[in-house]
Structures are given as C-alpha cells and as structure tokens.
Amino acid sequence: MNQEKIGKFIAECRKQRKMTQSELGEKLGVTEKSISNWENGRNMPDLSLFRPLCNELNISLNDLMSGEKVKEKEYQEKLEENIINTIDYTNKKIENKNNFIGLILITFGVLISIIAVAIFPSESSWESIYSLFGVIISLIGVSKFTKKLPYSKRLICNFSYFLIFVLVLMTIDYLGVVIIHQAPRFSLVKISGENVIYYDTLFYDVVRCNVNKDNEIFKIIKNQKYDKDNIDNFCNL
Numbered sequence: 001m002n003q004e005k006i007g008k009f010i011a012e013c014r015k016q017r018k019m020t021q022s023e024l025g026e027k028l029g030v031t032e033k034s035i036s037n038w039e040n041g042r043n044m045p046d047l048s049l050f051r052p053l054c055n056e057l058n059i060s061l062n063d064l065m066s067g068e069k070v071k072e073k074e075y076q077e078k079l080e081e082n083i084i085n086t087i088d089y090t091n092k093k094i095e096n097k098n099n100f101i102g103l104i105l106i107t108f109g110v111l112i113s114i115i116a117v118a119i120f121p122s123e124s125s126w127e128s129i130y131s132l133f134g135v136i137i138s139l140i141g142v143s144k145f146t147k148k149l150p151y152s153k154r155l156i157c158n159f160s161y162f163l164i165f166v167l168v169l170m171t172i173d174y175l176g177v178v179i180i181h182q183a184p185r186f187s188l189v190k191i192s193g194e195n196v197i198y199y200d201t202l203f204y205d206v207v208r209c210n211v212n213k214d215n216e217i218f219k220i221i222k223n224q225k226y227d228k229d230n231i232d233n234f235c236n237l
Contacts, residue, residue: 004041005067011039013057017110027056047090102144113165113220117172122182131185135165170203177206181218193231210234 009060014024014035021035028035028049036044054064062070063064065082113134120127141160146154173185195213199206207219219235 001042006041006044006064007041007099009059009067010035011062013059014039015056015236019056024056026051044089047086053080098144098147102141105141105143105144106138109134109136111142113169114120117169117185122176122185127185131169135162135169168202173201174204177218177220182215183208183218191231196231196235198231198234207231207234 022032025032025035113131116130146157187199191198199207210216
C-alpha cells in the first residue's frame, strides 16, 4: 500500500470536492493535522475511516487503496491486490502495536525490579516480591515481541530472557553480599542462631557472624545444610 500515492490522491479528491482539510476533518471527526498527515503520506487513515472517507470524497474503496481512479477493466485485478495489501497493512499495524506495548512492558518491568532493589532493605520480603513482579511484567513484554515466532522458538526465547533476568538479579545480589556486606535478598531459607544467621540461596550460602556487632562478618560458602543446633558453631571454625 503506497501511502504517498494514496495521500496525494486524497488531497486531489478533496480539492475537487472544494473542501478544506479542516472541513474534511470535521466531517470525519478527526483533526486538520490528521488530514494533513494522510495527504503528506506520513500515515494512513484508520481502517474504520475508509468507508466514511470514500463517501465524502465520492470514490470507491478500491480507488482509495489504489491511490487512483480504477478503470473498469482493471477493477477486479486491483480489488484482489488491494485486499492483500490491506491485510498486510493491518498485520503490520498489529505487529507494531504489539512491539510498542512489549517495549513499554519490558521497560516498566525492569524499572520495577531496579527500584525494588534500590528502595527496600536487603532482608525485606517486599524486595523479592516486587523484583519477581518486575520479571513477570517484562517477560510478558518479551512475549509480545516473539509472538510471530514458532511456538518452540518463542518458548526458548522467553525462557532464556527469564533465566538471564534472574541471573542478573542474582549476580547483583551476590555483589551486594561481597562488596557492601549486606544480607542476600533472594535467600530460600533463613536460619537464625544466637549471634549468627544462615542464608540458603540457590547458588551459594551466606553465614552472617556476630550479627549487628562491630565485628560482624559475612562468609560465603558452598551450598550446605545447617540447623539451629550447629549454626552457632560455624562462626567459631
């Protein structure tokens, strides 16, 4: 569908009907700027306006989509071509809309996770909840981008994005423990002793010795299992 050709045709037909852009816009319920954008080929009228526009310009839908008056002997051929072009145009609009919504959702989800990490204390359960919420929102956005892919590829892309996002959050959490000396945000199990807290995360464990004292330290160890009976002894090793 040639937007520039159609735009020039709309302008030509409007002038033949002795209407200004403002008058045509008023009849169709759109702004003068919208008419100007159509006629300059910047964008196309919404599909719902095709019939009212044709009625105002006294042309057929086939004429409008062809960007010219269609001769009778070419009518059927042009009609079939325009139907295909209209379907392609509609699909492209839907795809662009999905991509835009997807980008908004990805951005929004990432921002939620970043804000959650920045605002909530490391041991707050709300931080984990909002971070997970951000991951889910952004994953929905990615699914919008991958909508046209085959099911198997779409599943792989979405899962890969989810895995990467979670790994990034886990890496940030690990760096927080190592550099800032804060409790891990994404611990699966938390066991408290007299002066020690044990955090069990997915990839590593953290033992927090001398809790809230001047000599408080964080020890990162390989995944092990501790309970209240022996966790206090770990810091003495």
